[in-house]
Amino acid sequence: MTSLALSLKDVKLRFETTALAFDCAVPAGQIVAVVGASGSGKSTLFNVVAGFETPEAGEVLIFGEDMAGRMPAERPVSVIFQENNLFAHLDVATNVGFGISPSLSLDASDRGRIDEALARVGLAGFGKRLPPTLSGGERQRVAVARALVRHRPLLLLDEPFAALDPGMRAEMRDLIVDLHGEEGNTILMITHHPDDVKDLADGVLFLDQGRIVAHDALDRFLARRDLAAINRFLGNDEIR
């Protein structure tokens, strides 16, 4: 039996004007793109998994463990957002160090791990720099380095390349694929770009109006023509 990185069972949430309901089972070791129109519920899905939102019903299981009552820091999850992942007044090495110890009690071997992680994302020698002196792409690499030292088996990427130019986006995609190959972790990545889906994903979770309406392997997803929302996303305009 394939082990599951994530299962959402009858998960339900309600905001004033919106009801959301999530059901899915994501096998361990995959890269899964999370897509859907603005407002379809992608960030809310991540917030439920990471523990920033508590559902009013249902179960969130990560590697078979029920996450009910577990704070975000206690979950086997790392999250990288579109921006603002770093503390601007703390240097790069310290920002990465939070991934090892939230109280920053770091010994010499921890400092070695930080340097290794920075080298791994192409930022050797950047440890003393402050985030505002870095480019957007470099800041995202620091966030990736922090996720690397945190070493959690489930990584959530919430549009991590959205603020980057096309060349940098492609570089970051390559970096994520390389790290996934090395770590063997499970990655869920929110994106609005069909190219990210095609280049990165093993599978696709497609959301529409607060529900997961498709969960497919990549090839099957790309061949779908049966849902207008997916046709819009893939640009199958002639079929609509």
Ligand SMILES: Nc1ncnc2c1ncn2[C@@H]1O[C@H](COP(=O)(O)OP(=O)(O)OP(=O)(O)O)[C@@H](O)[C@H]1O
């Ligand atoms: N804290 C909240 N309070 C009230 N409504 C919320 C809250 N969080 C999300 N919503 C609503 O839930 C729906 C889903 O929002 P969500 O941010 O998850 O969508 P999304 O797919 O991530 O959108 P985008 O692609 O624009 O980031 C939206 O209608 C949003 O207004």
